[in-house]
Amino acid sequence: xxxxxxxxxxxxxxxxxxxxxxxxxxxxxxxxxxxxxxxxxxxxxxxxxxxxxxxxxxxxxxxxxxxxxxxxxxxxxxxxxxxxxxxxxxxxxxxxxxxxxxxxxxxxxxxxxxxxxxxxxxxxxxxxxxxxxxxxxxxxxxxxxxxxxxxxxxxxxxxxxxxxxxxxxxxxxxxxxxxxxxxxxxxxxxxxxxxxxxxxxxxxxxxxxxxxxxxxxxxxxxxxxxxxxxxxxxxxxxxxxxxxxxxxxxxxxxxxxxxxxxxxxxxxxxxxxxxxxxxxxxxxxxxxxxxxxxxxxxxxxxxxxxxxxxxxxxxxxxxxxxxxxxxxxxxxxxxxxxxxxxxxxxxxxxxxxxxxxxxxxxxxxxxxxxxxxxxxxxxxxxxxxxxxxxxxxxxxxxxxxxxxxxxxxxxxxxxxxxxxxxxxxxxxxxxxxxxxxxxxxxxxxxxxxxxxxxxxxxxxxxxxxxxxxxxxxxxxxxxxxxxxxxxxxxxxxxxx
Numbered sequence: 001x002x003x004x005x006x007x008x009x010x011x012x013x014x015x016x017x018x019x020x021x022x023x024x025x026x027x028x029x030x031x032x033x034x035x036x037x038x039x040x041x042x043x044x045x046x047x048x049x050x051x052x053x054x055x056x057x058x059x060x061x062x063x064x065x066x067x068x069x070x071x072x073x074x075x076x077x078x079x080x081x082x083x084x085x086x087x088x089x090x091x092x093x094x095x096x097x098x099x100x101x102x103x104x105x106x107x108x109x110x111x112x113x114x115x116x117x118x119x120x121x122x123x124x125x126x127x128x129x130x131x132x133x134x135x136x137x138x139x140x141x142x143x144x145x146x147x148x149x150x151x152x153x154x155x156x157x158x159x160x161x162x163x164x165x166x167x168x169x170x171x172x173x174x175x176x177x178x179x180x181x182x183x184x185x186x187x188x189x190x191x192x193x194x195x196x197x198x199x200x201x202x203x204x205x206x207x208x209x210x211x212x213x214x215x216x217x218x219x220x221x222x223x224x225x226x227x228x229x230x231x232x233x234x235x236x237x238x239x240x241x242x243x244x245x246x247x248x249x250x251x252x253x254x255x256x257x258x259x260x261x262x263x264x265x266x267x268x269x270x271x272x273x274x275x276x277x278x279x280x281x282x283x284x285x286x287x288x289x290x291x292x293x294x295x296x297x298x299x300x301x302x303x304x305x306x307x308x309x310x311x312x313x314x315x316x317x318x319x320x321x322x323x324x325x326x327x328x329x330x331x332x333x334x335x336x337x338x339x340x341x342x343x344x345x346x347x348x349x350x351x352x353x354x355x356x357x358x359x360x361x362x363x364x365x366x367x368x369x370x371x372x373x374x375x376x377x378x379x380x381x382x383x384x385x386x387x388x389x390x391x392x393x394x395x396x397x398x399x400x401x402x403x404x405x406x407x408x409x410x411x412x413x414x415x416x417x418x419x420x421x422x423x424x425x426x427x428x429x430x431x432x433x434x435x436x437x438x439x440x441x442x443x444x445x446x447x448x449x450x451x452x453x454x455x456x457x458x459x460x461x462x463x464x465x466x467x468x469x470x471x472x473x474x475x476x477x478x479x480x481x482x483x484x485x486x487x488x489x490x491x492x493x494x495x496x
Contacts, residue, residue: 001045024188039162050127061137068144102334165260171274171294187268198265205258210484213251220245235409238402247433282373284348322346
């Protein structure tokens with residue numbers, strides 16, 4: 001079930017919202033259980049076959065978490081053994097479903113070079129969201145071992161892991177961010193202001209996905225799929241195709257994040273900020289503080305810091321940065337293209353830190369330097385997106401050659417393709433997307449930049465006009481979005 005589907009918008013979410021608050025008026029534990037069951041139904045809508053794996057993962061990790069908590073007669077050595085066992089099982093399951101065929105394919109390549117028979121591939125489907133709920137529970141296990149977890153409610157833990165706004169594509173949640181909210185009685189009381197703001201954020205996110213992300217995706221797919229089938233992109237086609245994908249993944253992921261935040265806010269729960277205008281960044285370090293914030297935080301706290309962080313000298317720090325981003329790239333998918341993407345960002349971060357240490361030395365950057373820094377950062381991000389999106393390394397190389405003009409430079413973009421694809425609407429949508437992601441604040445700060453009734457207190461007619469205007473605009477925008485529903489356009493991060 002997609003957030004951008006008729007069943008979700010008109011049936012599932014209204015029923016869950018009303019049922020949650022009706023039950024919450026009588027019994028908050030029952031309401032939490034209802035929301036957990038509704039979240040399992042949401043996941044099962046995708047694949048009932050993948051549901052037992054999710055439930056089994058939850059039961060095992062809850063049991064392991066209880067035994068990792070300090071006290072109750074267990075020694076530190078026993079707890080450490082349990083932590084190693086639990087982490088090994090979680091990563092092992094993830095490796096089997098996500099990376100087994102990648103590993104076997106690479107082994108088979110070596111065997112074929114040696115003239116030996118290949119190994120059979122494991123034909124297992126990748127359960128949707130497995131990376132997100134696995135990382136969420138790994139963080140929980142480590143925090144249990146460190147004595148940071150004190151909640152013992154199995155029902156709230158199930159809700160924490162399965163909570164449907166984040167379950168499929170993040171953010172990667174931390175128990176300290178969510179468990180107290182699920183335990184607080186105020187969460188189960190309907191708040192009209194939160195619902196209104198949450199619906200507005202949801203509609204904005206839906207519009208980002210349907211009105212900008214999907215149209216940009218059509219042109220990005222045109223170029224990338226064409227290269228996969230042997231088309232050599234010219235200079236302008238390559239650059240506009242890569243820019244289209246740069247905007248597609250921004251508005252796809254940003255739109256999903258906004259929808260998740262908005263839906264959760266309607267239920268009285270605040271999700272952590274996961275997306276904060278990353279294309280405004282003036283360096284790569286800042287970019288990774290703004291893009292997929294929950295994953296960046298996870299990689300920092302549970303990979304970079306355990307590797308030694310910056311505590312073992314500059315050389316080790318740069319190596320740790322590179323390894324962290326390399327594994328972060330592999331997390332996104334079982335392909336060498338993702339590994340190279342992670343390596344590129346690891347190299348960018350190393351150069352950025354080296355520049356700060358040896359050249360800039362904490363001196364404040366001037367306006368010209370910030371503009372040049374933004375331009376260089378944006379270009380580096382675009383260049384890296386090529387290998388992230390490309391079907392293969394050779395396809396990525398063909399696009400890079402096109403960006404350098406090796407395949408010619410006709411004046412018309414997409415001249416290699418049929419005329420219907422060379423429409424002015426493409427450039428209008430691209431320009432609108434650039435304005436939104438470079439000039440406007442994040443949607444999550446909606447209450448700061450959309451006039452609120454309190455701002456016109458004392459003048460009832462102004463308050464009424466403000467509310468009416470906002471409501472009319474939201475209904476109009478929702479109507480435009482609903483008219484676009486029905487086409488196949490899954491969220492990009494669902495595959496990760």
